[in-house]
Amino acid sequence: MIETHEIEIARHCIAFACANGADNARVNLNKSGIDGCNMLNGELDKVTHAADRSVYLYLFVNGKYGTFSTNMLEKESLEDFILKAIDMVKMLGEDTCRKLPDPSRTEKNANTGRELDLYDEAIEHTDSDSRLAKAKAMSIWQNSHKENNGEYSLISEECEYSESYDDSITIDSQGFEGRHTESSFSFFTEVTIQDKEGNRYSGYWWDTLFRNSDADPSECSRKALERAVAQIAPQPRRSGHTRMVVDSTVASRLVAPVLNALNGSALQQKMSFLDGTLGQKVFSESMNLMDLPRTAGRNGSRMYDSEGVATKDAPVIKDGVVCQYFINTYNAEKMGIEPTVEDASRPCLMPYMKGKELATEEISVSLKDILQYCRNGILVTGFNGGNTNPVTGDFSFGIEGFAFSKGKITHPVREMLITGNLKDLWNSLIAAGTDARPSSRWQIPSIAFENVSFSA
Amino acid sequence: MNCKNHYLDIFNVTEDGLKEITAKALSRGGDFADLYFEYTTFFNLNLKDGVVSSGGFHTDYGVGIRVLKGEKTGYAYSENLDMREMLKAADAASAIAQAGGSSLPYRAGTACAPDLYPMQKHWRDTDASALLPFLLELEKKVTAQDSRIVKVIARLSDSVCDVLMYNSFGELTCDTRPMGSISVTAVFQHEGKSENKSVSRSFRMGAELISGAIADEIAADIAEGIDERFEAVRPKGGQMAVVMGAGPSGVLLHEAMGHAFEADFNRKGQSIFSDKMGQQICPKGVNVVDDGTLEFNRGACRYDDEGVAGQKTYMVADGVLNSYLHDRISAAWYGVAPTGNGRRENFRYNPIPRMRATYMESGNADPASIIADVKQGIYVKELSNGQVKIGEGDFTFFVKSGFMIEDGRLTAPIKDINIIGNGPEALANILAVGNDLKIDNGTWTCGKDQSVAVSCGMPTILVKSLTVGGE
Numbered sequence: 001m002i003e004t005h006e007i008e009i010a011r012h013c014i015a016f017a018c019a020n021g022a023d024n025a026r027v028n029l030n031k032s033g034i035d036g037c038n039m040l041n042g043e044l045d046k047v048t049h050a051a052d053r054s055v056y057l058y059l060f061v062n063g064k065y066g067t068f069s070t071n072m073l074e075k076e077s078l079e080d081f082i083l084k085a086i087d088m089v090k091m092l093g094e095d096t097c098r099k100l101p102d103p104s105r106t107e108k109n110a111n112t113g114r115e116l117d118l119y120d121e122a123i124e125h126t127d128s129d130s131r132l133a134k135a136k137a138m139s140i141w142q143n144s145h146k147e148n149n150g151e152y153s154l155i156s157e158e159c160e161y162s163e164s165y166d167d168s169i170t171i172d173s174q175g176f177e178g179r180h181t182e183s184s185f186s187f188f189t190e191v192t193i194q195d196k197e198g199n200r201y202s203g204y205w206w207d208t209l210f211r212n213s214d215a216d217p218s219e220c221s222r223k224a225l226e227r228a229v230a231q232i233a234p235q236p237r238r239s240g241h242t243r244m245v246v247d248s249t250v251a252s253r254l255v256a257p258v259l260n261a262l263n264g265s266a267l268q269q270k271m272s273f274l275d276g277t278l279g280q281k282v283f284s285e286s287m288n289l290m291d292l293p294r295t296a297g298r299n300g301s302r303m304y305d306s307e308g309v310a311t312k313d314a315p316v317i318k319d320g321v322v323c324q325y326f327i328n329t330y331n332a333e334k335m336g337i338e339p340t341v342e343d344a345s346r347p348c349l350m351p352y353m354k355g356k357e358l359a360t361e362e363i364s365v366s367l368k369d370i371l372q373y374c375r376n377g378i379l380v381t382g383f384n385g386g387n388t389n390p391v392t393g394d395f396s397f398g399i400e401g402f403a404f405s406k407g408k409i410t411h412p413v414r415e416m417l418i419t420g421n422l423k424d425l426w427n428s429l430i431a432a433g434t435d436a437r438p439s440s441r442w443q444i445p446s447i448a449f450e451n452v453s454f455s456a
Numbered sequence: 457m458n459c460k461n462h463y464l465d466i467f468n469v470t471e472d473g474l475k476e477i478t479a480k481a482l483s484r485g486g487d488f489a490d491l492y493f494e495y496t497t498f499f500n501l502n503l504k505d506g507v508v509s510s511g512g513f514h515t516d517y518g519v520g521i522r523v524l525k526g527e528k529t530g531y532a533y534s535e536n537l538d539m540r541e542m543l544k545a546a547d548a549a550s551a552i553a554q555a556g557g558s559s560l561p562y563r564a565g566t567a568c569a570p571d572l573y574p575m576q577k578h579w580r581d582t583d584a585s586a587l588l589p590f591l592l593e594l595e596k597k598v599t600a601q602d603s604r605i606v607k608v609i610a611r612l613s614d615s616v617c618d619v620l621m622y623n624s625f626g627e628l629t630c631d632t633r634p635m636g637s638i639s640v641t642a643v644f645q646h647e648g649k650s651e652n653k654s655v656s657r658s659f660r661m662g663a664e665l666i667s668g669a670i671a672d673e674i675a676a677d678i679a680e681g682i683d684e685r686f687e688a689v690r691p692k693g694g695q696m697a698v699v700m701g702a703g704p705s706g707v708l709l710h711e712a713m714g715h716a717f718e719a720d721f722n723r724k725g726q727s728i729f730s731d732k733m734g735q736q737i738c739p740k741g742v743n744v745v746d747d748g749t750l751e752f753n754r755g756a757c758r759y760d761d762e763g764v765a766g767q768k769t770y771m772v773a774d775g776v777l778n779s780y781l782h783d784r785i786s787a788a789w790y791g792v793a794p795t796g797n798g799r800r801e802n803f804r805y806n807p808i809p810r811m812r813a814t815y816m817e818s819g820n821a822d823p824a825s826i827i828a829d830v831k832q833g834i835y836v837k838e839l840s841n842g843q844v845k846i847g848e849g850d851f852t853f854f855v856k857s858g859f860m861i862e863d864g865r866l867t868a869p870i871k872d873i874n875i876i877g878n879g880p881e882a883l884a885n886i887l888a889v890g891n892d893l894k895i896d897n898g899t900w901t902c903g904k905d906q907s908v909a910v911s912c913g914m915p916t917i918l919v920k921s922l923t924v925g926g927e
Contacts, residue, residue, distance in 0.1 A: 044555040045529065047548075047551050047552050051534075052535065066512045067511075069515070070514065071518065072517055084513075085512070085513070092509065092511050093507040093509050093588070094507070095507055095510075098510075156724045202726070202847035239692075270606055271643060384845060384852050385841065385853065385874060386852060387872070391643065391650040391651060391652045396873045398843070398876040414850060415850055415876050416876070417852075419690060419873060420927075455926055
């Protein structure tokens with residue numbers, strides 16, 4: 001964890017830079033560590049230990065700007081580094097839009113890094129034996145051969161258990177100081193199986209929690225195996241248009257390009273299909289996306305962005321209307337508009353079911369409910385490649401998953417593609433559940449769309 | 457040897473110190489240990505709205521320590537090269553000795569490999585004032601290409617990586633690896649519609665890369681084909697013949713077979729090619745290579761990150777699966793020599809089998825005749841990202857631009873579609889290989905757990921059938 005003398009190093013960087021030609025400066029000092037155990041086919045395969053440290057320096061000199069980083073934190077080498085950095089900034093072109101954020105916008109209460117309750121001190125008391133025990137407990141290799149009735153064989157099982165921390169402080173020359181500290185306990189399993197015909201299938205499962213007592217990796221491998229087994233014997237399917245349900249484990253893939261298009265960098269460079277849409281209804285009224293970064297004890301929460309600007313809970317898209325662009329200080333100056341936070345921290349898609357009233361806060365809509373509601377279509381449980389044109393919003397993705405009929409899964413499908421435009425897609429939203437994984441930074445539940453183009 | 461001393465000085469270590477750290481790493485019973493010292497400097501300049509308005513440099517310095525017990529790995533690193541800190545990391549890595557099994561990896565020897573990327577102008581001796589005019593000139597040349605260009609973003613970046621590798625066989629290897637990259641994105645607007653196009657070049661070479669000629673080349677590429685982009689439609693989706701144009705289509709090889717030939721996946725039985733060594737997997741005459749010996753190429757490796765000399769490896773020779781891509785661990789497991797594919801992103805990662813420059817050698821067919829032989833299909837001109845599922849062999853790649861093929865002729869332009877296929881099926885369904893191999897020199901980066909620089913290449917080829925995304 002960051003120690004007091006390292007905070008002093010960060011403060012010294014600011015003071016030294018400003019005393020040697022910088023008009024303003026911001027420094028981010030980060031320390032992180034990870035310890036992990038990997039199992040291969042029930043046996044210990046790898047142990048890792050890592051400890052990182054870095055200083056990022058943002059310098060504003062004579063209306064010019066540069067960013068620099070190093071992991072050599074000794075005072076003398078840092079001072080030499082800063083002097084060279086200032087020299088380099090002076091060589092760049094002038095851009096008066098480069099500024100620190102107005103001090104009135106920066107967070108004032110992120111003093112200890114623990115305010116959002118994302119750090120579990122238990123991480124300081126674990127050891128290699130306990131990590132190895134958890135990794136071993138994940139493995140089902142020894143028992144798997146007895147349980148499959150000869151339908152498949154387990155070819156390989158890789159389990160990883162790791163514990164990590166991330167501690168950072170950000171300080172600027174206008175008086176901002178903030179600290180953010182997180183711990184995480186992560187587990188991941190990937191299995192490969194082979195069916196009776198010799199076809200291979202893989203499945204994975206994972207989770208990341210910030211509290212040690214919540215981390216129960218014992219079911220991880222079994223879930224991975226279930227996901228692999230479910231893919232056995234895919235059936236061919238014709239190209240056409242049908243309803244698409246996207247499982248909550250992968251649904252954020254369809255939200256990411258929307259948030260990218262709301263980012264100031266994309267907007268300012270005319271690289272966004274949502275350019276000029278602020279305040280306009282672009283998507284279906286059923287689409288409600290909030291950014292909720294101030295919720296304590298939830299992955300993704302943070303009190304300030306990388307500029308130190310205080311985050312706040314706010315709608316991003318409300319009833320289909322674009323409510324917020326994510327504009328940092330630089331892009332705000334360039335675009336002549338008010339700055340906000342620089343990006344979404346913890347986007348949450350609100351529940352919806354076309355034609356049904358979901359009035360209460362306690363409403364629960366599961367994947368099963370959505371499949372029942374949609375009756376027939378394709379359930380997407382994984383994306384395989386693809387891309388989005390940021391300027392037009394046109395997308396094309398490889399998918400895998402299952403066909404479903406009368407609300408029940410009938411058979412796996414694979415080697416299929418979906419193609420369309422993001423505006424059209426989100427205008428055809430017919431359902432959004434409440435089953436976002438609690439441990440995910442992005443709270444995107446299972447979602448369903450009407451009339452999606454599938455190619456096979 | 458001055459060369460060796462130069463690198464020992466960079467990391468402020470002695471040969472006795474290297475031996476001490478290695479001994480500590482093996483102190484709990486490991487079979488083999490190696491050290492990977494790295495000092496990398498990164499530099500970048502960024503142009504937006506006609507001004508080089510940001511830039512910076514970054515340094516990274518540390519040592520990765522690996523201990524092997526059989527095929528099992530213990531790995532730790534230190535960013536502090538004080539001897540006490542390095543010994544602590546060595547102790548952490550040594551914990552793998554509790555794992556079972558025992559065997560020694562392949563001894564590579566210490567033969568000096570030829571320098572594949574000598575720098576005429578060292579990047580570290582070239583400051584921003586010498587490079588900034590290039591970006592401004594590049595922007596002018598790009599903007600002059602087409603009046604519809606409304607935005608230009610240009611970036612120049614370079615890195616120089618000094619590495620010193622030492623292992624418990626006593627092998628000591630040193631290398632300096634430069635990389636220079638230029639990328640440009642232009643946004644075009646015409647009659648209310650927008651399009652964008654990106655072009656990049658990347659080479660393992662010094663600042664001599666920066667020239668008027670490369671600026672001209674990039675500017676010409678930016679404007680090429682933009683009319684078709686504005687006119688492009690999406691094809692009707694489904695299975696159809698696909699002609700892959702020469703050059704960037706090499707991403708097909710990278711995804712469809714390259715990853716599946718990486719020996720770690722095969723050693724663990726995960727790859728769809730795990731049981732196909734020595735079998736005919738492509739039509740006769742097809743040769744697929746992973747090559748670390750191309751001078752100045754982005755994927756060039758004088759030595760890999762285990763100190764093994766760079767090589768040219770025929771993965772497929774005359775249609776037969778000939779070799780996997782090995783690091784020292786998999787080579788020992790298979791009882792073969794390593795192929796120089798043990799690579800890592802930086803000292804924070806242990807090496808694993810990774811590709812370098814992956815390409816198919818030229819065949820005999822005339823590219824025009826390949827297109828002429830297709831009744832209905834698509835021609836792929838520019839691609840971007842790809843992906844593969846190792847076990848199933850399903851791969852995809854994204855087509856940024858191309859054309860419909862109708863009755864042997866290129867007709868309507870197409871764009872922004874994904875293509876999906878199955879590796880073994882696609883390889884078996886290669887119907888023609890053109891005589892026009894082209895290596896693509898874009899900023900290709902492979903992301904298998906760690907990011908490493910690679911490149912790819914391809915002659916024009918015809919695949920009988922792949923699934924094409926569409927309306």
